[in-house]
Each structure stands twice: as structure tokens, then as C-alpha cells.
């Protein structure tokens with residue numbers, strides 16, 4: 001069970017949060033009204049998840065978080081900043097800048113509160129992997145040594161086909177989307193200098209990026225418009241659900257699929273989700289799939305807009321480099337634009353181009 005640390009100078013709020021967390025099944029809770037006492041206690045025994053009041057006397061939530069981060073106690077700990085500010089918007093950006101993953105308004109909505117804390121505990125369960133660091137594709141990009149994680153086993157091909165079909169049942173787009181997007185991803189990887197072996201594994205793992213959507217209710221997945229804050233939090237949880245589904249020490253394909261599921265909505269400037277990772281802290285596989293997925297979304301017809309031409313999509317992607325996308329990958333994408341056009345034409349029905357198949361496992 002993940003432990004939860006709460007700091008709020010209002011004892012009534014602490015009692016209410018303890019009650020709500022207890023009802024949601026969380027019973028390992030450290031709660032403090034004094035942020036200085038919390039600082040000492042959390043340095044000695046860091047909680048798995050932190051819920052910090054934003055406005056407190058002497059030491060506010062941002063200052064307390066900064067001191068805990070400086071001490072190394074909460075480097076990978078999911079944090080929610082809780083605030084009763086009349087102007088919640090004014091504290092949102094300082095909270096995110098300080099490293100908070102969530103902002104929760106007081107008085108809390110019990111259902112939303114429990115959901116957000118549950119999502120944070122999921123992230124907390126991944127903290128050991130984050131502390132060790134991902135093994136991104138680029139670790140193996142230039143060296144001659146091929147990691148064992150790139151040697152997919154024969155069972156992987158079967159698992160891949162099964163999981164792709166499962167994912168297809170819950171995706172609003174057709175199965176073509178995942179196959180085409182994987183081709184885009186492998187092409188970008190090729191122009192970024194990744195080995196054929198790495199491109200092949202990406203071709204197999206990229207279609208699993210949205211598999212976490214099988215854990216979402218229809219009410220969220222097929223909602224015609226206007227997601228509420230709770231719906232949005234649920235939708236974003238497809239990343240962590242996918243990670244939990246695919247995490248498997250024994251299978252390189254599933255390991256890469258898990259990495260992609262978790263990281264394909266992160267953005268280069270740190271404004272993505274679920275972890276708010278920035279720059280090269282985002283696994284390379286997730287950065288590539290984010291770009292390929294965006295290209296496919298723009299160039300595919302949607303109920304609310306026609307499909308964009310690939311050149312218009314390329315201009316939008318180029319203008320978003322350094323914000324949404326890794327600039328180095330945008331260069332690789334532009335270098336591979338000819339191949340990407342041919343892949344698109346193939347999936348649109350032009351049989352003159354045959355996309356590559358992954359090397360059989």
C-alpha cells in the first residue's frame with residue numbers, strides 16, 4: 001500500500017481528507033498541520049504521495065516542496081497541491097512549476113479527490129523504475145553493443161497481434177491508425193539514426209500505445225464533447241493503465257510498449273502528462289510515438305474536421321518543435337517526409353508502395 005503524506009494548516013481539512021482517503025481504501029497516512037514538522041518527518045520517512053496545502057503560514061506548499069526536493073526526499077514522489085484560493089488559476093502555474101503533478105481545489109469534490117489520489121498512487125508505484133531511469137532507445141543508438149532487451153522472443157509476435165486486436169476494440173479510430181502510425185514511428189526512428197533492430201521493435205511496440213483505453217468507461221471514451229475535469233483525469237489515466245498492463249520483465253516488446261504507453265503524451269517542454277517529464281527525460285520511444293501519433297491524427301478525417309494534407313501537418317509540427325516535440329526528432333521527421341508521404345498514400349489505397357514489415361521474430 002502506498003503511503004500518503006498530507007500537510008494542511010486547517011485541522012478540519014485534515015480530518016476530512018483522512019475520512020475520504022479511508023473510504024477510498026487508503027490507510028497509511030501521515031498528516032501534519034505544521035509544515036516544519038512535516039519537513040522533518042518526510043525527510044526521515046518520505047511518503048509515496050504528497051498532498052500539500054498551497055497557502056500555509058511560515059512555509060507554503062511550494063516552499064515546503066522545494067525543501068523536500070533539495071533534500072532528495074521526494075525526487076520522484078507524485079505531488080498534488082491543494083488550494084482553497086478564490087483564484088485557483090493564479091496558483092496553478094507556480095504549483096506545476098514547482099513539480100506538482102496535480103492541482104486540487106478546496107473544498108474537495110470527494111469523487112474527484114479519490115480519483116486523483118488513486119492516479120497519483122499509480123504513479124508512485126512506478127517511482128522505483130523512474131529512480132533507476134528508463135533505458136531509452138538512444139542508449140543503444142550509437143554503440144555497437146546490442147542490449148538483450150532488443151532481442152524479442154518468438155512469443156512476442158503472438159502477444160503483439162493479440163494486444164493490438166484488444167486495443168483496436170476500444171479505439172475510436174480504426175486498426176489502420178495503429179499500423180500506419182507505427183510505420184511513421186519506424187520511419188522517424190530510421191532518419192534519427194536508430195538501428196534496424198530498434199526500428200523493428202518500435203514497429204511492433206508502437207501500436208500498443210493506447211492499449212490503456214481498454215480500462216476506460218464508454219462514457220469517457222465515446223463522449224461527444226466537453227469532458228469534465230473528472231473525465232479528463234480518467235482519460236489521461238489510459239497512459240498509466242497501459243503501463244501497468246504491459247509492464248513485464250520477461251518481454252522486450254512489452255517493456256518497450258509499457259514505456260511508450262506511459263510516455264506518449266509527454267511534451268518536450270514538460271507540459272504533458274502523466275509525469276510532466278521534459279526534454280530527454282522523456283523516453284525516446286515516447287517522443288517518437290508522440291510525433292507519429294500527432295501526424296496521423298492531423299492527417300486523418302475526424303467528425304469535427306477534414307483530414308489535413310501532410311504538408312500542412314508538417315508545417316504545424318515544425319512550428320511546435322521545442323514545445324511539444326523534440327527538435328532533433330522534428331529534423332528526422334522532415335528528412336523522412338518523402339517516405340511518410342508514401343506510407344500515407346499506401347494506406348489511402350495506392351498499392352504502388354509497400355510498407356515495410358518488421359523482421360519476423
Ligand SMILES: [Fe+2]
Pocket residue numbers: 209210238264265
Ligand atoms: Fe494516447
